[in-house]
Amino acid sequence: DGGTRLALRGDLLDFTHQPEWGAIESDAVRFREDHWLLIEDGRIVGAQPGSLAPDASWTRHDHRGRLILPGFIDTHVHSPQLDVIASHGTELLDWLNTYTFPAEKRYANLVEAETGAARFADALLAHGTTSAVVFPTVHKVSADALFAAARERGMRLITGKVLMDRHSPDGLRDEAPDFGARDCVDLIDRWHGVDRLAYAVTVRFAPTSSPGQLAMAGQLCTSMPGLYMQTHLAENRAEVKWVHELFPDARSYLDVYERAGLLNARAVFAHGIWLDDDDRALLRDSRAQIAHSPSSNLFLGSGLFNWRAADEANVRVSIATDVGGGTSLSLQRTIADAYKVQALQGERLTAWRGLHAATLGAAAGLSLNEEIGSLSEGCTADVCVWDWTQGSVAQRRHELARNLHERVFAWLTLSDERNLVTAYVRGIARYER
Numbered sequence: 001d002g003g004t005r006l007a008l009r010g011d012l013l014d015f016t017h018q019p020e021w022g023a024i025e026s027d028a029v030r031f032r033e034d035h036w037l038l039i040e041d042g043r044i045v046g047a048q049p050g051s052l053a054p055d056a057s058w059t060r061h062d063h064r065g066r067l068i069l070p071g072f073i074d075t076h077v078h079s080p081q082l083d084v085i086a087s088h089g090t091e092l093l094d095w096l097n098t099y100t101f102p103a104e105k106r107y108a109n110l111v112e113a114e115t116g117a118a119r120f121a122d123a124l125l126a127h128g129t130t131s132a133v134v135f136p137t138v139h140k141v142s143a144d145a146l147f148a149a150a151r152e153r154g155m156r157l158i159t160g161k162v163l164m165d166r167h168s169p170d171g172l173r174d175e176a177p178d179f180g181a182r183d184c185v186d187l188i189d190r191w192h193g194v195d196r197l198a199y200a201v202t203v204r205f206a207p208t209s210s211p212g213q214l215a216m217a218g219q220l221c222t223s224m225p226g227l228y229m230q231t232h233l234a235e236n237r238a239e240v241k242w243v244h245e246l247f248p249d250a251r252s253y254l255d256v257y258e259r260a261g262l263l264n265a266r267a268v269f270a271h272g273i274w275l276d277d278d279d280r281a282l283l284r285d286s287r288a289q290i291a292h293s294p295s296s297n298l299f300l301g302s303g304l305f306n307w308r309a310a311d312e313a314n315v316r317v318s319i320a321t322d323v324g325g326g327t328s329l330s331l332q333r334t335i336a337d338a339y340k341v342q343a344l345q346g347e348r349l350t351a352w353r354g355l356h357a358a359t360l361g362a363a364a365g366l367s368l369n370e371e372i373g374s375l376s377e378g379c380t381a382d383v384c385v386w387d388w389t390q391g392s393v394a395q396r397r398h399e400l401a402r403n404l405h406e407r408v409f410a411w412l413t414l415s416d417e418r419n420l421v422t423a424y425v426r427g428i429a430r431y432e433r
């Protein structure tokens with residue numbers, strides 16, 4: 001039955017492990033120019049040179065001269081914030097109060113939640129993102145709708161209702177006495193481990209959770225195997241100062257989460273800009289990951305993430321759009337911003353480290369590297385086909401590239417979602433240009 005066998009021809013690029021910081025030549029890079037990628041029943045089963053065409057039992061799509069990558073993994077993004085992307089003029093705390101909180105209130109409504117979740121999931125796919133770790137809103141219905149939208153599309157998605165019970169407006173708070181625990185347990189029962197979905201205990205950030213809610217979240221994390229945890233950490237200087245005032249006994253911002261039992265190998269901390277060596281050591285030892293969000297950090301004026309220091313401390317770092325703090329769902333654009341953030345600090349991010357952080361690196365940080373993040377045999381066929389170039393400027397630069405790194409770096413720097421041809425999820429085309 002040929003219906004379950006799919007062969008895609010193009011230039012295959014992925015990673016076998018983490019490329020070394022700064023290395024242009026790396027044995028972690030696996031580039032198979034002009035190859036067929038073989039997909040059976042939604043799984044990658046192999047690859048072979050373009051000259052060896054698979055037989056007629058395979059549905060063949062010839063994308064010769066195009067780039068084939070694992071689907072991107074966006075490790076930190078807010079679904080309701082598509083409504084406030086590109087809002088002018090403020091830093092984090094003011095931005096939350098002026099734009100974000102009012103917009104998130106809308107998602108208490110079932111129809112808004114469902115249409116918003118569908119719009120968001122389709123937008124991810126249209127940017128070549130096939131997996132994501134997502135913040136919906138405090139409303140149970142918004143998490144429900146997001147899980148349902150991802151399930152319909154077969155996507156690997158990690159989310160959970162946002163926990164917040166103070167310092168936020170009416171209509172956007174969990175109520176005492178249970179701090180939102182009941183909603184979490186209901187959602188975990190309904191969605192965690194169903195198809196490709198997993199639940200993340202989702203603490204918005206320390207200032208919007210009471211100590212009681214933080215403790216509840218910590219207990220939830222250990223209540224069931226495989227639960228993730230996501231929150232924000234040390235993004236903005238005024239925010240960090242506020243956390244010190246709210247939690248005077250804590251050694252650092254990260255320490256607030258650690259004491260609550262929220263620091264573990266399945267934790268994803270967005271930003272982590274304002275950290276010290278002790279924090280980095282804690283992150284390394286716990287095997288938690290930082291979701292570096294350079295577009296957001298530049299747009300909100302939050303600061304410059306020191307990726308080199310994180311690398312030297314062996315802290316796991318993935319890359320994330322943080323829309324609507326970030327201004328694009330495109331991981332290429334986000335990696336290009338990461339390059340510029342490092343350049344401002346005298347470092348040069350390689351194309352390899354940037355791309356790895358959006359694919360295999362993110363997958364490994366989520367303990368999902370046997371399922372997503374690469375084109376290895378046995379992985380689920382979440383795969384995107386990209387044009388190497390759009391337009392004469394990129395075409396010229398592409399032709400003049402002297403080696404593979406130059407070619408891929410130019411692609412990362414000059415391309416975006418307009419280069420996307422097809423996004424496959426589990427071997428099914430879910431976006432086609």
Ligand code: GUN
Nearest residue numbers: 100204205232296322325
């Ligand atoms: N910190 C707490 N909430 C948010 C949010 O929605 N976006 C960003 N960038 N930081 C936050």
Ligand code: ZN
Nearest residue numbers: 076232270322
């Ligand atoms: Zn965020």
